Amino acid sequence: MNSSSLWQPFTLGRVKLPHRLALAPMTRNRAHPDGTPGDLAAEYYGRRASLGLVITEGTQPSEDGQGYPNTPGIHTPAHIEGWRRVADAVHDGDGALFIQLMHTGRIAHPDNTPHHRRPVAPSAISADADIFTPTGPRKTPVPRELSIGDIQATISDFRHAAASAIAAGADGVEIHGANGYLLHQFLSPNSNQRTDTYGGSVENRARFVVEVARAVAEEIGADRVGIRLSPAFPLGGIDEGDTEGVRAQYRHLVGRLADLNLAYLHIHHIGDDDLLRSLRAVWPTALLVVRYGRTREQIADDIDAGLADIAPLGRFALANPDIVERLRNDAPLNEVDPTTLYGGGARGYTDYPTLATD
Template identity: 80%
Template sequence: MTSSSLWQPLALGRLELPHRLALAPMTRNRAHSDGTPGELAAEYYRQRASLGLLITEGTQPSEDGQGYFCTPGIYTPEHVDGWRKVADAVHDDGGYLFIQLMHVGRISHPDNTPHRRQPVAPSAISAEQDIFTPTGKQQTPVPRELASEEIQGVVSEFRHAAASAIAAGADGVEIHAANGYLLHQFLAPNANRRTDSYGGSVENRARFVIEVARAVADEIGADRTGIRISPAFPLGGLDEGDTEAVRAQYRYLVGELAPLHLAYLHVHHLGDDELLRSFRDVWPTAVLVVRYGRERDGIAADIDAGLADVEPLGRFALANPDVVERLQQGAPFNEVDPATLYTGGATGYTDYPALTHA
C-alpha cells in the first residue's frame, strides 16, 4: 500500500493536480527526422494521462539544440501542429502537458542534426562522450564556443520555443538546466572556461540559466514555467567540484530563481538532502524530486519527509501506462524492456499492457 500523501490534490501554477505523481521526462527517439512528433506520440502520452502532469521528452528549441537523432523540436509550424495532436489527446483524457525545452549544447554530433554543423557550448571543450548516430556510435566533437553576442540569441530561441509550446496547446514548459546539457554546461567549471560575464564566478556561471528562465516566464507566464536542475550530476562529462562548491552554485541559482515564482522546481537528486532542504526552504511554489534507483515502496518518501510536493515517475511509468491505478490497487508492475527504449515504432513504446489487458 502506497503512502496516503501521494493521493492529496495539489495546485501547481494554473493546474489543479489530482495527486502527487507526474510523468518524468524521458527521451524516446520516436520523432520524424524533421523533429515533428511521430504518429504514436499522442497515443503514448494519452495512455499516461492519469499521471496528471506529463513532462515530455527533451524537445529542442532550435536546430543547434538537437543532440540525438529522431528527437522532437518545438520551433517550426510543423512541430506546433504535431505537438497539438499530443496536447489534445492528453487533455481529452484529463491530463496536463508540459513540454521540456532541451538544448543539448556540446552533447551532440553533426550527423544527428538537420544542419550538420559543429555543436555549440559555453567553451570549446569536448564532452568526450560516445553518442549514437545513424551510422553507429561516435564521440562528441569539440564544440564551438558561443560568442558573447550570440548568447542572447539562444535566450530568444528558448522564448520562441516556449511561445510555440503554448501555441500547440501545451499547459506549460519545463526548462532543462540539468543532466549535462547546455544550461548545465554553463554552471559547470570544467565545461565553462569563459572570461566574460557568463563565466568564472558563481554569479556569472548562473547568469545564462537565469536569463533563460526570465525570458520564458515573461513570454508565457511564470505559472506556466518549470525548471529542472541536477546538482553534482556528472552526466555529459561535467564536474561541478566538491560538495561545498556545488552547494554555493545551486544555492545562489535557486535563490535568484525563487523570486520569479515559477510553477515548480524539478530536482534530479543525487542525494545531498541538506542541499535539497535548502531549496525547499526558499522555493515559494512546488518542488518535484526524482531520485535514481528509487524503488516502489519509496515513491512517496520525499513527500513524507517534507522535501517534495510531487514525485515524477520514470521507468515505472514508461512500462506501465496505468501506473497510477497499479499503485492504488497494489497491482504488479510490468518490467521495462531496455532493448526497445530508443528503437522507434510501437514496440516498447505504446504496447505495454494496462491492467485490463495484462
C-alpha cells in the same frame, strides 16, 4: 501504495492535479526526421494522462539545440501541429502537458542533425563522451564557443519555443537545466571556462540559466514554467567540483530563480539531502524530486518527509501506462524492455499492457 500523502490533490501554477505523481521526462527518439512528433507520440502520452502532470521528453528549441537523432522540436509550424495532437490526447485524459525544452549544447554530433553544424557550448571543450549516431557510436566533437550575440540569440530561441509550446496547446514548459546539457554546461566550471560575464564566478555561471528562465516566464507567464536541475550530476563529462562548491552554485542559482516565482523546481537528486533541504527552504512554489533506484515502496518518501510536493515517475510509468491504477491497487508492474528504450516504433513504446488488457 499506502502513503495517503501521494493521493492528495495539488495546485501547480495554473494546473489542478489529482494527486502527487507525474510523468518524468524521458528521451524516446521516435520523432520524424524533421523533429515533428507523430501519431504514436500522441498515443504514448495520452495513455499516461492519468499521471496528471505529463512532462515530455527533451524537445529542442532550435536546430542547434538538437543532439540526438529523431528527437522532437518545438520551433516550426509543423512541430506545433504535431504537439497539438499530443496536447489534445493528454487533455482528453484529463492530464496537463508540459513540454520540456532541451538544448543539448556540446552533447551532440553533426551526423545527428539536418544541418550538420558543429555543436555549440559555453566553451570550446569537448565532453569526450560517446554518442549514438546513424553510423554507430562516435565521440562528441569539440564544440564552437557561443559568442555573446549567440547567447542572446539562444535565449530568444527558448522564448520562441515556449510561445510555440503554448500555441500547440501545452499547459506549460519545463526548462532543462540538468543532466549535462547546455544550461548545465554553463553552471559547471569544467565545461564553462569563459572570462566574460557568463563565466568565472558562481554568479556569472548562473547568469545564462536565470536569463533563459526570465525570458520564458516573460513570454508565457511564470506560472506556466518549471525548471529542472541536477546538482553534482556527472553526466556528459560534467564535474561541478567539491560539495561546498556545488552547494554555493545551486543555493545562489535557486535563490535567483525563486525571485521569478516559477510554477515549479524539478530536482534530479543524487543524494545531498542537506542541499535539497536548503533549496526546499527558499523555493516558494512546488518542488518535484526524482531519484534513481527508488522502489515502489519509496515513491512517496520525499513527500512524506516534506522534501517534495510531487514525485515524478520514469521507468515505472514508461512500462506501465496505467501506473496510477496499479499503485492505487497494489497491482503487479510490467518490467521495462531496455532494448526498446530509444528509437523504433510501437514496440516498447505504446504496446505495454494495462491491467484491463493483461
